[in-house]
Amino acid sequence: MKAITRIEQSLALALASGEAPGCPPKLAGAIRHAVFPGGARIRPQLCLAVAQACGQDDPALSEAAAVAIELLHCASLVHDDLPCFDDAQTRRGRASVHWAYGESLAVLAGDALIVLAFQTLAKAAGQSPARLPALLNIVASGVGMPFGIVAGQAWESESRVSLVDYQRAKTGALFVASTCAGALSAGADPDAWRDLGECLGEAYQVADDIRDVMGQADLLGKPVGQDAQHARPNAIANLGLGGAIAHFESLIQAAVDAVPEGASAQEMRALVRQESERLVPRAACNAYRNAGAQAPAAAG
Template sequence: MDATKRIEQALTAAVADAEGPLCPPRLAAAIRYAVFPGGARIRPQLALAVAWACGDDAPDVADAAAVAIELLHCASLVHDDLPCFDNAPIRRGKPSVHKAFGERLAVLAGDALIVLAFETLARRVASRPERLAPLLLIVGGSVGMTSGIIAGQAWECEPRIELAEYHRAKTAALFAAATAAGAAAAGADPEAWRAFGERLGEAYQVADDIRDVAATAEDLGKPIGQDQAHDRPSAARELGVAGAMERLEALVAGAVAAIPSCPGAEDLRKLIRAEVLRLLPKELSRRVA
């Protein structure tokens, strides 16, 4: 089974676990709406790719790690779009969750997705119980208040923000968790894979900053100009588009260089290049092709 099918089947099973006769129907609908259809699923793809590169001796554990990461990402999007943050009316080309279901259900759906991520790990790592605690720490750290995505969002509430630190928490933390969790799920050393995920995550955020000023809302499936509108730090605002492109190229090169020696290294390099090209507007993607 290819990675895309594995991810979608595992996500479907995880969401089904949260649905039942006692679940409020509109909450269940909001959760499903937030998860399906998804975007590129780059974070769970990374987790599975690293697990495969490390032997993938427990596919059910790797699937659980990949799903937990994606559920947390979906939760972050629901919360990011709320009126108290971005107040974004569109996400993935359709009305954002708070526009479709109301603000109260959007808050609850985001919260429920966070809880479901950890429930999924607890339920589906039974075949390798010794791997559960490391995975919980890796995934928990990616969302925590010290350097996870919660901290990344909180930096926007501070009077001064250092761009690299903001990017590391806001985006790179979940990428680093994806690569580290993929390794841990396969019984390998997660720390050997963390730098790869961190650099790729920073590159992803720089590319997103560039798209916010150089792409169209139709291309992105969400509003553009959000960094300027909310006075957020941005590589494109701070460095200019040309400088941000240089930063992106350096981060991509750093991510490629950080891939540990393994049988799947070349496949990972191809995945990185394809994802960067997908993210950038066409007129800019030629520079990193």
């Protein structure tokens, strides 16, 4: 079974577990709206790919870790779109949760997804209970304080912020959780996979900044120009578009180099390159470079 199929089925089962008779129907609808249809599911796919590379001796635990991370990611998107933050009307190409269901239900849906993530992980630890405490810590660290996605969101309320600190928390932390949780769910050393998560997380945020400036709303699935509108730190402001593209490419190469040697190393490296092409197509990068090379020099 393909990884994406496993993820979608596991997500559906997780949501169904919280929809017993007597559940508020609008809340259940808001939660489903937040999770389905999904995006690329790159975080859970990464988690499962690392687990597979590490032997994946407990598939149920690996799937639960992947699902927990995706539920937490979905929760962060629901909250990120709220009027108090981005006030975004669309997400993943359709109405955001608060736009479709109202602000109060969006807040509750995000909260419920956070709880469901940890419930899902705890329920799946029957075969490998000794791995659960460290898994919970890894996943929680990717979300909470001091360096998780909550901290990343909070940096937007500060008057001064390091771009590296902001991106590492806002995006990178959950990628690190994905690689490390994937390894640990399979009984492997999570630290060996940390660098891969860090490189991919930063690359993903830089790619988001690039597409935000390029105006690729169809790829982002949300309004473009948000960083400029909200005066957020981003790679374009620091490096320019050309510099950001070069930085993205260097991060992808660093991610490829960070894949530990093993039987699945080439497959993992291919996955990184494939995701790179999806995030920022090479053709778009080359078109930008060619346009710059052909531009007339400024008069002296």
